Amino acid sequence: MEEVIAKGVDKADTGWKEYAPEKRITKTINLSQLNTTKEDRLVTNDAELNRALGGGIVGGSLVLVAGEPGIGKSTLFLQIGLHLQGTRTLYISGEESEQQVKMRADRLKAVNEDFYLLTETATTTIFQEIKKLRPELVIVDSIQTLQSNFIESSPGSVSQIRECAAEFQRFAKETNTPVFLIGHITKDGSIAGPKILEHMVDTVLQFEGDRHYAYRILRTLKNRFGSTAELGIYEMTGEGMRPVSNPSEILITQKEDQLSGSAIAATLEGLRPMLIEVQALVTQSVYGTPQRTVSGFDLRRLQLLLAVLEKRGGFHFGMKDVFVNIAGGLKIEDPSIDLAVICALLSSFEDIPLSQHICFAGEVGLNGEIRAVNRIEQRIAEAEKLGFEKIVVSKYNKKGFNKQSFNIEIMPVGQVQEVYERLFQVV
Ligand code: TYD
Numbered sequence: 458m459e460e461v462i463a464k465g466v467d468k469a470d471t472g473w474k475e476y477a478p479e480k481r482i483t484k485t486i487n488l489s490q491l492n493t494t495k496e497d498r499l500v501t502n503d504a505e506l507n508r509a510l511g512g513g514i515v516g517g518s519l520v521l522v523a524g525e526p527g528i529g530k531s532t533l534f535l536q537i538g539l540h541l542q543g544t545r546t547l548y549i550s551g552e553e554s555e556q557q558v559k560m561r562a563d564r565l566k567a568v569n570e571d572f573y574l575l576t577e578t579a580t581t582t583i584f585q586e587i588k589k590l591r592p593e594l595v596i597v598d599s600i601q602t603l604q605s606n607f608i609e610s611s612p613g614s615v616s617q618i619r620e621c622a623a624e625f626q627r628f629a630k631e632t633n634t635p636v637f638l639i640g641h642i643t644k645d646g647s648i649a650g651p652k653i654l655e656h657m658v659d660t661v662l663q664f665e666g667d668r669h670y671a672y673r674i675l676r677t678l679k680n681r682f683g684s685t686a687e688l689g690i691y692e693m694t695g696e697g698m699r700p701v702s703n704p705s706e707i708l709i710t711q712k713e714d715q716l717s718g719s720a721i722a723a724t725l726e727g728l729r730p731m732l733i734e735v736q737a738l739v740t741q742s743v744y745g746t747p748q749r750t751v752s753g754f755d756l757r758r759l760q761l762l763l764a765v766l767e768k769r770g771g772f773h774f775g776m777k778d779v780f781v782n783i784a785g786g787l788k789i790e791d792p793s794i795d796l797a798v799i800c801a802l803l804s805s806f807e808d809i810p811l812s813q814h815i816c817f818a819g820e821v822g823l824n825g826e827i828r829a830v831n832r833i834e835q836r837i838a839e840a841e842k843l844g845f846e847k848i849v850v851s852k853y854n855k856k857g858f859n860k861q862s863f864n865i866e867i868m869p870v871g872q873v874q875e876v877y878e879r880l881f882q883v884v
């Protein structure tokens with residue numbers, strides 16, 4: 458256990474009564490006498506952020522933004538602040554110098570008269586500045602660099618992070634000012650830092666993606682003011698983050714000729730339908746132990762699918778190296794991608810290309826059965842919108858939608874073997 462010694466400073470002077478005098482502070486009320494007011498939301502011009510937050514920034518909300526170092530948190534939130542014309546925004550940087558932030562802002566090519574920068578790590582100084590400036594939005598980059606005088610331990614320690622966040626929580630609630638706290642997490646996401654804050658904040662956004670690829674997802678892990686099924690998608694460019702309003706178009710590689718080993722999955726990320734290309738490569742194993750390599754897909758899931766193909770379909774992957782890759786560096790957890798993975802594997806195994814106008818949505822069970830997936834209508838509609846001619850779905854999904862309402866051909870299948878016969882044994 459970490460020992461915490463509170464310094465002999467009077468906490469009373471950190472109140473925000475004079476800052477927002479009209480606001481009542483701790484008093485029992487009768488809930489039925491309280492009128493429901495519509496949440497006042499600050500709608501930014503970043504549609505992806507608005508969506509992730511459930512329709513804009515809620516007044517007085519405390520939002521934690523977690524992500525691995527280098528993923529683009531500072532870039533995104535500097536950009537969001539710079540684009541918020543007319544909202545007095547304070548960006549507190551404890552990591553970078555004024556010059557560094559300025560250089561980044563130049564790169565983003567955005568100017569904003571209402572944007573203020575403070576490079577400081579001591580919360581006492583920060584709150585003095587806040588009292589002077591009275592910002593309407595505060596961005597803290599990052600929570601790990603801050604230091605409170607009330608706690609005698611080094612920045613980044615659990616008690617410092619918790620105390621600093623608590624000070625911002627008090628500020629946010631008592632002044633109705635929204636605050637974004639940026640926090641680093643390590644690869645496994647388990648680090649003490651942001652995790653310990655999850656219960657204190659209203660919303661947790663996770664910024665994720667593969668650093669070697671351009672796509673980033675702003676995923677809502679917790680939201681007191683909206684759905685956690687929402688997410689925002691960005692593309693990292695040389696001039697900042699570009700919100701991606703139609704993800705499907707970029708996640709399918711446009712190519713001239715048909716190559717084997719590729720299949721398109723109609724997946725859902727959060728509530729958003731998204732068509733994604735799955736690539737598989739099956740080759741004769743050179744070494745004694747066959748390799749299984751995945752990128753963006755679960756390795757154990759691949760092993761399971763290979764076992765199903767072996768047992769239920771009689772395909773011998775035992776002496777083959779198998780590689781599976783999801784386009785765009787995205788990590789897909791939606792099980793409906795199984796069917797596309799199986800088809801990509803079979804396509805590479807047989808060296809028979811699949812038509813580019815066909816896509817897939819189905820989970821594969823241990824008995825080789827193609828299982829129904831949720832929100833099938835949304836997936837079909839997205840496939841149709843993008844000009845696909847055919848979508849392969851589970852026959853158990855048939856009840857879930859009205860076939861007549863779609864123009865796209867819908868092909869229901871029940872078993873892995875049946876998929877093979879109908880797609881790869883066309884004579
Ligand atoms: P950064 O926002 O510093 O990440 P974080 O705050 O999450 O640690 O992003 C770092 C990377 O982003 C860095 O490798 C440079 C790159 N970058 C761009 O690709 N385009 C840009 O416009 C900017 C400002 C940065």
Ligand code: MG
Pocket residue numbers: 527530531532552598
């Ligand atoms: Mg940063």
